Amino acid sequence: MREEAHWNKIADSYEEEVLNAFESDKEKKLARYFKKHSNKKHKAIDFGCGIGNGFHYLSPNFKSVLALDISRNCIDIAKEKPFDNIKFKKKDLTKPDLKLTPVDFILCSNVAIFSEVEKNYDILKNVAKALKKNGNALFVVPSLESTLFYGWRLMDWYRRDGVKPEEIPKSEFNYVRQDIRDTLQGIIDIDGRPTKHYSHSELQVIFAEAGLQVTAIERLEYDWKTEFSEPPKWMKEPYPWDWLIECRKS
Numbered sequence: 001m002r003e004e005a006h007w008n009k010i011a012d013s014y015e016e017e018v019l020n021a022f023e024s025d026k027e028k029k030l031a032r033y034f035k036k037h038s039n040k041k042h043k044a045i046d047f048g049c050g051i052g053n054g055f056h057y058l059s060p061n062f063k064s065v066l067a068l069d070i071s072r073n074c075i076d077i078a079k080e081k082p083f084d085n086i087k088f089k090k091k092d093l094t095k096p097d098l099k100l101t102p103v104d105f106i107l108c109s110n111v112a113i114f115s116e117v118e119k120n121y122d123i124l125k126n127v128a129k130a131l132k133k134n135g136n137a138l139f140v141v142p143s144l145e146s147t148l149f150y151g152w153r154l155m156d157w158y159r160r161d162g163v164k165p166e167e168i169p170k171s172e173f174n175y176v177r178q179d180i181r182d183t184l185q186g187i188i189d190i191d192g193r194p195t196k197h198y199s200h201s202e203l204q205v206i207f208a209e210a211g212l213q214v215t216a217i218e219r220l221e222y223d224w225k226t227e228f229s230e231p232p233k234w235m236k237e238p239y240p241w242d243w244l245i246e247c248r249k250s
């Protein structure tokens with residue numbers, strides 16, 4: 001219920017508040033994966049479609065798309081997008097009794113990000129259930145390693161300006177939560193909201209446990225502008241990233 005209220009509330013300002021992974025993907029890696037799995041005879045599901053930022057990849061590459069989300073307001077905005085092979089349903093994708101007709105392809109972009117970690121496992125299991133045998137899924141999730149790198153980059157920037165670590169304002173580190181258990185579980189605040197981040201090794205364990213065979217894990221890189229409002233010119237690669245996971249139901 002809290003999730004539903006939150007996403008309903010930000011639906012109108014979604015574009016300003018939420019990173020658009022599809023647009024920010026520096027190397028257009030997502031486009032390559034959609035091309036690889038494209039099949040006009042196959043049906044796809046957008047698991048947690050939001051305002052439909054993934055539709056321009058899903059709609060032209062599949063026969064039909066079922067767009068699911070818990071937020072009615074997000075769905076209403078997504079419906080305005082100009083695609084004619086997309087159907088919509090309001091669903092809580094964490095429900096263990098979720099029933100969907102299995103499809104060939106699922107996109108689940110930045111949805112398995114709950115601070116209640118068990119809910120993320122529920123989403124993974126539901127994706128596995130909603131895939132046909134040998135069906136494929138693409139996930140995008142926040143990277144814990146990228147967050148650690150961001151912290152180092154921030155302190156390195158201060159160091160270059162002659163500021164010692166102990167002189168950096170504490171407020172710079174507000175995204176790190178007080179409770180060490182949160183941090184070790186990958187719960188890091190994004191815009192003040194506790195958000196699950198994943199390590200590369202953890203992904204291999206939890207996907208296998210959900211019955212999903214990981215076929216690739218890649219960095220989905222974004223510009224430093226997604227982290228700092230005015231990054232200095234010298235701040236180049238390595239860039240911050242989300243994890244892009246390609247998996248198959250075997």
Ligand SMILES: C[S@@+](CC[C@H](N)C(=O)[O-])C[C@H]1O[C@@H](n2cnc3c(N)ncnc32)[C@H](O)[C@@H]1O
Pocket residue numbers: 003004007008018020021047048049050051052053054068069070071074091092093094108109110111
């Ligand atoms: C960060 S947005 C990502 C949206 C979209 N996949 C994208 O990449 O642009 C997370 C989305 O997950 C949806 N969501 C959160 N909890 C959910 C749940 N329990 N069941 C279904 N959708 C949920 C939210 O309403 C929101 O639209």
